Amino acid sequence: MKKVLLIAGGGTLGTHTADELLRLGHKVDVICLEDKTSGNENLRFFKARATLEYLKELFEENHYDGIVNFLHYKNYEDYIPYHELLTKNTDHLIFLSSYRVYADLEHPITENAPKLLDVIKDDEEFLEKETYALAKARAERFLADNPYPKNFTIVRPVISFSERRLDVNMVSGHEILDALKEGRAVRLPLEAKNLTAGVDFAGNSGKLIANLLFKKECIGEAYTVSSAQGLTWGEVADIYTELLGVGFEWVPVSELYESFENKWIWTYDRAYDRKIDNSKILKATGLRKEDFTSIKEGIYIELKKLGAV
Numbered sequence: 001m002k003k004v005l006l007i008a009g010g011g012t013l014g015t016h017t018a019d020e021l022l023r024l025g026h027k028v029d030v031i032c033l034e035d036k037t038s039g040n041e042n043l044r045f046f047k048a049r050a051t052l053e054y055l056k057e058l059f060e061e062n063h064y065d066g067i068v069n070f071l072h073y074k075n076y077e078d079y080i081p082y083h084e085l086l087t088k089n090t091d092h093l094i095f096l097s098s099y100r101v102y103a104d105l106e107h108p109i110t111e112n113a114p115k116l117l118d119v120i121k122d123d124e125e126f127l128e129k130e131t132y133a134l135a136k137a138r139a140e141r142f143l144a145d146n147p148y149p150k151n152f153t154i155v156r157p158v159i160s161f162s163e164r165r166l167d168v169n170m171v172s173g174h175e176i177l178d179a180l181k182e183g184r185a186v187r188l189p190l191e192a193k194n195l196t197a198g199v200d201f202a203g204n205s206g207k208l209i210a211n212l213l214f215k216k217e218c219i220g221e222a223y224t225v226s227s228a229q230g231l232t233w234g235e236v237a238d239i240y241t242e243l244l245g246v247g248f249e250w251v252p253v254s255e256l257y258e259s260f261e262n263k264w265i266w267t268y269d270r271a272y273d274r275k276i277d278n279s280k281i282l283k284a285t286g287l288r289k290e291d292f293t294s295i296k297e298g299i300y301i302e303l304k305k306l307g308a309v
Contacts (some may be wrong), residue, residue, distance in 0.1 A: 001042075001213060002065040003027045005058075005090070007050045007171040009186060011032035012162040013096075014070050015204025016236040018043065024210060029062070038226055039075055041232050052081055066213045068094040074285045076139040092213055093152040095141055099224055100133040100200055101156060104272035110223050111156075111280055116268055117141075140222070153218045155209055158226035158274065160202035161298070163305040167199050168240065168248075169233045169270050176255035180246045186237075189253035191271060193234040198274030200226050201298025216282050226294035228278035243309055 004021050006014045010032025018028045027042045032052075036045040037255045048054050050071060062152055067090045073079040086093050099109070103120070106113035117137035120126060127134065161167045166176050167194045179186045204227040212218050253266070260266050280287065293301070303309045 001027060003029070003063070003065040004068065004213065005062075005068040006017050006030045006031060006032075006068050007055075008070040009068065010036055010045070010199050011070065011161055012164050012202045013157065013206055013209070014068075016160075016162075016203045016300075017068060017209045018082045019203075020207045020210035021213070025064045026066075027064070029064070031058075034279055035275060052085060053121045055082075055085055055089075059085070062203055064250040066090060066094070068209060068213070068261040070096050072096070072132070072135070073139065074135050075288045076135060076142050079139055080142065080146075081150075083143070085148070087149040087151055091151060092219065094163070094209060094212065095134040095139070095152050095154050097222070098133060099156045099158045099274065099276075101140065102139040102272075107273055108228075108275040109224065110277045111224055111257075113285060117245060120268070126264055126268070130170050130268075132269060133264075150220055152220070153212055154222035155212065155225050156222065157209070158198040158276065159246050160200055160205040161302065162202040166299070166302065168195070170256070170266060174306075176240055176244070176246055177306065180308075185247040185249040187249045187251055187256060187268075188233070188237065189256055189266070190250040193237075193255050194232050195230050195271075195273045196275040197236050198206050198226075198235045198269070198272075198276075199231075199236060199295070200229070200296060201293050201301075203298060203301070204292045207291070208281055208285055208287065211287060212281070215284060220265055221280075221284070223226065223281040223284060224276055224278060225281065226278050227289065228276040229243045229292075229295050238296065239299050243296075243300055 009030040021028050023214050029044045031046045031050045033035050079285050101115045103114045115137050156279050159167050165172050205225050208225045240246050
């Protein structure tokens, strides 16, 4: 039995990662801002912000065999002191990056596919102000060349849906359910309908992340986290129609573009084909496609939690 700390682990990915770690027989501590209680003696919740001071105090009383850090740092330089502290207080650290670091130049996407940070040269505003995909890529660069223990693994999850967020291309949150209640169709960009969706059930993502821990061959490696079921956005939308009866209207992106809150998400992700080659993570974890929940079943599970089906 190993002891694992999940930092900011009260959300979508953290919850499913904790479930899988418990199934594997480990003890799990979770730092989160949510009010959570546990009926499992091997699961503890700590409601707190994971500041450096808080973590230092925690490590004085606890040793963790593994740590999974779900926090996002908009500036990788802010992460450096955390990385130093975490790598010195665990045997295996998992750093959460994102599949959004990838450019649209390799299909299917492997872990060595070109990254946006290396490809995009002429969009100065994007390069200067974007704080997610590029921030993750810059953090990965730092991890590749730093003086601290090299006991980390990088994970790049695709979009992971749950009852908290139901994703169909540029639509997220509970917008699908709101549209259903209001009797209106959900409008989506036509250009994305036949693109492979970079989306997966959070239960699959959490299972993959948990099964990477404590494997020596995973140290220093990066993995795209996906069950790689290869559905298009059109097929994902069809599942919601089948399960809920909600309608979708596919219109030219020019009719929607100005309504996008974050246009970079469209330009540098949702307009890309996200077919994934997940052979590397399957080999590392020993999981097979039969071990994953189908996208349809995952959507049903999450809708049932919300009382929608």
